[in-house]
Amino acid sequence: METKRTTFPNKALPYAFIAPQLLITLIFFIWPAAQAIRASFERQDPFGFSTTFIGLAQYARLLQDQYYLASISRTLGFAAAVTIISMGLGLLLAVAVSRLIRGTQVYSTLLVWPYAVAPVVAGVLWWFMFNTSTGVLSYVLRVFGVHWNHNLNGTHAMILIIVAAAWKQISYNFLFFLAGLQSVPQSLSEAAAIDGAGPFKRFFTIILPLLSPTTFFLFIINVNYTMFDTFGIIAGTTHGGPNQATNTLVYKVYADGFIGLNLGSSSAQSVMLMLFVVLLTVIQFRYVERRVQY
Amino acid sequence: MVRTTLVAGLSALALSLTSSVAFAQTEINWWHSMGGVLGERLEQIAADFNASQSDYVVVPSYRGEYEESLVSTIAAFRAGEQPHIVQVYEVGTGTMMAARGAVYPVYQLMADHGSNFDPSAYLPVVTGYYTDTEGNMLSMPFNSSTPILYYNKDVFEAAGLDPETPPKTWDEIESFSQQILDSGAAECGFVMAYTGTWLGTENLSALHNVPYGTLENGFGGLDAELTFNHEIAVRLWEKLKEWQDAGIYSYGGPAGGADNAPKFYSGECAIYMNSSASRAGVLANADGFEVGFGMLPYFDDVEGAPQNSIIGGATLWVLNGHTDEEYDGVAEFLTYLSSPEVQAEWHQATGYLPVTQAAYELSQEQGYYDENPGADIAIRQINLNPPTENSKGVRFGNMPQIRTVVDEELQAVLSGDKTAQEALDSAVERGNQILREFEAANAQ
Numbered sequence: 001m002e003t004k005r006t007t008f009p010n011k012a013l014p015y016a017f018i019a020p021q022l023l024i025t026l027i028f029f030i031w032p033a034a035q036a037i038r039a040s041f042e043r044q045d046p047f048g049f050s051t052t053f054i055g056l057a058q059y060a061r062l063l064q065d066q067y068y069l070a071s072i073s074r075t076l077g078f079a080a081a082v083t084i085i086s087m088g089l090g091l092l093l094a095v096a097v098s099r100l101i102r103g104t105q106v107y108s109t110l111l112v113w114p115y116a117v118a119p120v121v122a123g124v125l126w127w128f129m130f131n132t133s134t135g136v137l138s139y140v141l142r143v144f145g146v147h148w149n150h151n152l153n154g155t156h157a158m159i160l161i162i163v164a165a166a167w168k169q170i171s172y173n174f175l176f177f178l179a180g181l182q183s184v185p186q187s188l189s190e191a192a193a194i195d196g197a198g199p200f201k202r203f204f205t206i207i208l209p210l211l212s213p214t215t216f217f218l219f220i221i222n223v224n225y226t227m228f229d230t231f232g233i234i235a236g237t238t239h240g241g242p243n244q245a246t247n248t249l250v251y252k253v254y255a256d257g258f259i260g261l262n263l264g265s266s267s268a269q270s271v272m273l274m275l276f277v278v279l280l281t282v283i284q285f286r287y288v289e290r291r292v293q294y
Numbered sequence: 295m296v297r298t299t300l301v302a303g304l305s306a307l308a309l310s311l312t313s314s315v316a317f318a319q320t321e322i323n324w325w326h327s328m329g330g331v332l333g334e335r336l337e338q339i340a341a342d343f344n345a346s347q348s349d350y351v352v353v354p355s356y357r358g359e360y361e362e363s364l365v366s367t368i369a370a371f372r373a374g375e376q377p378h379i380v381q382v383y384e385v386g387t388g389t390m391m392a393a394r395g396a397v398y399p400v401y402q403l404m405a406d407h408g409s410n411f412d413p414s415a416y417l418p419v420v421t422g423y424y425t426d427t428e429g430n431m432l433s434m435p436f437n438s439s440t441p442i443l444y445y446n447k448d449v450f451e452a453a454g455l456d457p458e459t460p461p462k463t464w465d466e467i468e469s470f471s472q473q474i475l476d477s478g479a480a481e482c483g484f485v486m487a488y489t490g491t492w493l494g495t496e497n498l499s500a501l502h503n504v505p506y507g508t509l510e511n512g513f514g515g516l517d518a519e520l521t522f523n524h525e526i527a528v529r530l531w532e533k534l535k536e537w538q539d540a541g542i543y544s545y546g547g548p549a550g551g552a553d554n555a556p557k558f559y560s561g562e563c564a565i566y567m568n569s570s571a572s573r574a575g576v577l578a579n580a581d582g583f584e585v586g587f588g589m590l591p592y593f594d595d596v597e598g599a600p601q602n603s604i605i606g607g608a609t610l611w612v613l614n615g616h617t618d619e620e621y622d623g624v625a626e627f628l629t630y631l632s633s634p635e636v637q638a639e640w641h642q643a644t645g646y647l648p649v650t651q652a653a654y655e656l657s658q659e660q661g662y663y664d665e666n667p668g669a670d671i672a673i674r675q676i677n678l679n680p681p682t683e684n685s686k687g688v689r690f691g692n693m694p695q696i697r698t699v700v701d702e703e704l705q706a707v708l709s710g711d712k713t714a715q716e717a718l719d720s721a722v723e724r725g726n727q728i729l730r731e732f733e734a735a736n737a738q
Contacts, residue, residue, distance in 0.1 A: 047371055151545055
């Protein structure tokens with residue numbers, strides 16, 4: 001049987017093609033990551049005059065540190081809340097827009113706008129709206145008897161950053177869900193409708209399962225987003241406070257390394273965060289992807 | 295049209311000429327964190343210096359907030375690209391002092407390269423913060439400030455208080471605020487920046503002449519410990535909680551507290567405590583009311599109070615690794631910077647303290663304090679008494695982290711999670727752990 005496969009005799013050329021990408025990965029990911037791993041085993045003064053190898057002492061201290069352990073569970077809660085809210089609302093809006101006959105483009109364009117807002121700006125916008133004395137939302141809440149004070153109330157501060165982080169991410173999720181919905185064959189829904197399935201039944205038994213590749217992809221993206229990209233929101237608003245109520249893992253890396261100049265502990269924390277996200281992604285691929293139908 | 299092109303062409307030519315001249319001069323890089331109007335004043339100082347002589351050219355460059363420029367400096371130093379001069383905030387002092395190999399102490403620089411440098415010309419309470427235990431000046435004071443009290447005269451009048459009399463003690467803060475609340479003249483009594491840290495523990499300890507930490511507040515060595523969980527701090531923190539519940543005090547957030555200033559500017563709160571360098575901002579933003587000035591309050595039943603307040607702000611550090619010729623220029627620039635004229639102008643334009651006695655006297659001669667009542671409150675307050683071991687400043691490594699911890703603990707008090715004693719004990723305990731880490735990392 002004659003094969004149509006083309007073979008390239010040049011062995012070096014493929015490597016040359018992937019070299020730019022490899023180089024970028026090496027310089028911007030592998031090299032800094034290796035530096036962080038090395039620094040996590042050392043104790044060093046900020047200017048780098050004296051360096052002592054201390055093995056796993058930084059890690060041991062972190063795992064005994066009640067504030068660090070609290071930060072882990074806090075980050076998980078934050079990630080879950082943001083992912084559920086932003087994906088849920090993104091899907092809801094996508095379904096709503098996909099049922100429109102006219103004006104789909106206008107709605108889509110408007111709904112995508114928040115994605116263009118930088119995280120720190122998104123944070124500050126909500127910070128203003130929730131401002132204890134001058135904010136619109138805190139004024140409205142006062143009417144309902146809620147005395148909003150994210151400067152002192154940890155729950156309020158957490159709600160603030162969840163809202164800001166989720167709001168910004170809804171656009172992204174919306175866009176992908178909308179594209180996903182458009183690739184679900186209309187005929188399946190119609191057939192189900194003829195068989196007597198109502199809109200909810202059709203959505204949950206036909207559309208949602210067919211959307212699962214999109215949902216899975218967005219799930220991973222959103223978890224990574226809350227782990228890393230929400231840094232700006234926290235840095236622009238709560239600074240991890242009050243009393244550490246919004247001190248997530250990524251913000252703690254910054255605060256301890258950048259402000260505290262404790263490079264060893266900060267490096268150990270970023271290595272932990274990296275392992276954490278790798279682990280999470282592996283779990284997702286291993287167990288969740290099995291249920292995904294492509 | 296032709297004219298504008300011509301002008302543009304000429305100025306471009308002039309620019310290229312000056313820059314080629316500048317090339318022949320020795321360049322001095324100065325990294326700083328003064329944004330906005332302060333940054334413009336700073337650039338002006340550099341430009342004036344450059345115009346005053348032809349050997350050196352000082353190039354100021356804004357490197358973000360204090361913590362950002364400190365981190366960039368450290369990164370630059372590790373890469374061998376450090377500037378000659380860097381502005382570092384007072385809480386970074388411990389870090390800079392511990393970095394002996396990186397820093398060229400100012401007293402030594404001046405001895406090696408400068409002429410007629412007289413450390414005694416500087417205000418002792420300013421230099422005291424930046425000298426080692428032998429009395430050597432390690433960095434050059436530039437922008438120092440101290441917290442003072444601002445109050446809304448109109449609200450005072452409406453509440454039946456004398457608008458010319460600021461509250462002097464914490465008792466008066468309480469009774470004045472209560473009267474203001476009762477009269478309905480304002481919704482809250484007072485706000486304060488750095489409630490837990492610079493004002494509520496560091497200056498509180500200095501004003502009452504009690505130690506903030508052991509070994510002369512950390513000046514004596516890296517093995518010092520924090521001791522600010524004393525009776526006076528417990529008393530203030532307990533009061534703050536009580537006052538917050540009564541509406542007398544309102545919390546505006548950690549560190550400087552982003553929500554403090556708006557509450558004072560809008561007339562919601564009658565009294566505001568913050569840096570003397572906030573003066574220009576307060577006067578510009580006070581919305582249709584007259585501002586009065588006063589000193590920080592104290593507990594009048596504590597013996598020796600008020601002692602004197604301590605400073606904040608930043609100083610200029612000279613970094614190692616440059617040529618002798620360049621250091622000659624640095625020394626000349628630092629001398630220029632300390633001249634009475636430059637200092638007096640900087641002080642009057644910004645609200646920072648004059649760092650030399652001569653600059654203070656010059657401002658007096660110029661009639662600045664007569665025209666601007668309240669502008670000398672800060673300088674009188676830091677000079678109330680000769681500084682003691684407890685009131686010349688605080689010097690601890692990792693101070694920014696310690697301040698974060700103290701802010702957190704204060705929040706726990708204000709939200710009702712902890713008592714003042716518990717929170718201060720915990721702040722001291724956590725702070726000491728941070729100090730031990732710093733000691734271990736910086737042990738030579």
